[in-house]
Amino acid sequence: MSQKGLSGFFEEYLKKDAIFKDKKALQANYTPETIPHREKQIKEMAQILAPVLKTEKPSNLFLYGKTGTGKTLSTKYVSSQIEEMASKNEIPLKIIYVNCKLKKVADTEYRLMAHLAREFGKEIPVTGLPTDEIYNLFFESLDISNKILILILDEIDELVKKTGDRLLYNLTRINSELKISQLSLVGISNNLTFSESLDPRVKSSLSEEELVFPPYNAIQLQDILNQRAKKAFKQGRVAEGVISKCAAYAAREHGDARRALDLLRVAGEITERNNLQKVELDHIDEAEKRIERDRVLEIALSQPKQFQATLYSIIEVSSQKKTLIFAGEVYDTYKKICIQAGLRPLTQRRLSDIISELDMLGVINAKIISKGRYGRTREIKLAIPQHTQKEVKKIIEGGLDLS
């Protein structure tokens, strides 16, 4: 597009009457005033946490539910309300929300504690200090702050799976060491059987209270979508049946509301980009593809080099062999790729772990199988649609500087 044409394009863009009224209403971090079908959980959560308003320590709380069942949203809603009330009445309260899954932020014991201490304004180096020291720094500043702290740990199951439950044990115990301040834990887990794997002591003190978030059904999803769509779109810009189709798609995947909202938002964006007046049914299918594509590309792009090389090898091998592929083959190809890219190849042991992590990320499906006489291995299958594979490959080629 020429320079002149561009200014014309922008003018055109501004003149065009948008189909969105307030697109934020469909974004993941948006908190509506009311959260349909979670009234019960929200009320209970409020009851459990309310004692802070009398400067008493609330019970520790544990939330279960699959992704997109409103755990995070409800928690944020309740905590913002409490915060507001607390500041109005000058109650010394602090709420910290941490997502334990974020790489390089809170995915190890050290990093989580460092993150918390930083919340209290401490300068903590990335590495080098003993973890105990970080605990002390955190306790100290918490105690000095003279506040009740509600610590919300999202996706806590991921963290415990990786680093064990010592962290939780320490956190549940620190109240006895604090003189002035108090700490309540709110754990959020996607895994329903998570607490089974905990040390009994941790389990009993962490789950003083428990709340379960069941999946939404299609009708509830429709309610949610309708509520948000009314805010987000201008009148009459969504074709008949679009909402229910989004709901149906998401209900198919264990009632994931986030997914439903994403679908609707992306469908809207597609409509807008194509200069169309109405969001039609077809746009949802297109949106579904695009969401999946974006997710995969995002993951591929954000991984460390070794992970990229591994993923690349998997794509490479599986495009040559139409059948299922095995870890050994991937390793052989991976070694070649490394040489091409000027990377020092990692050991098979490490690659095995990397493959597991890629599995966790959902870009591949790996299953351990025994081929009897012919040994034992992982059977790997790509979870990326064909056309996206090529894009992923290209991205990695760029990043890895392969020819």
Added chain:
DNA sequence: CGAGATTCATGTGAAGTATACCTTTAGGCTTAA
């Protein structure tokens, strides 16, 4: 023919190593009295 032993290719846990970063400490140099 079938039960049990064998086998293969790799999964997996534990312990060790390299690297990058941290604090503490001791020595050397500078400065000011």
Added chain:
DNA sequence: AAGCCTAAAGGTATACTTCACATGAATCTCGTA
């Protein structure tokens, strides 16, 4: 003598390697019917 800077020493977290052992069904072996 006091103060400041620097480098070495001693410590840690993390990512990775090394070593050794675990796995589990297809295949083999061998006793038995």
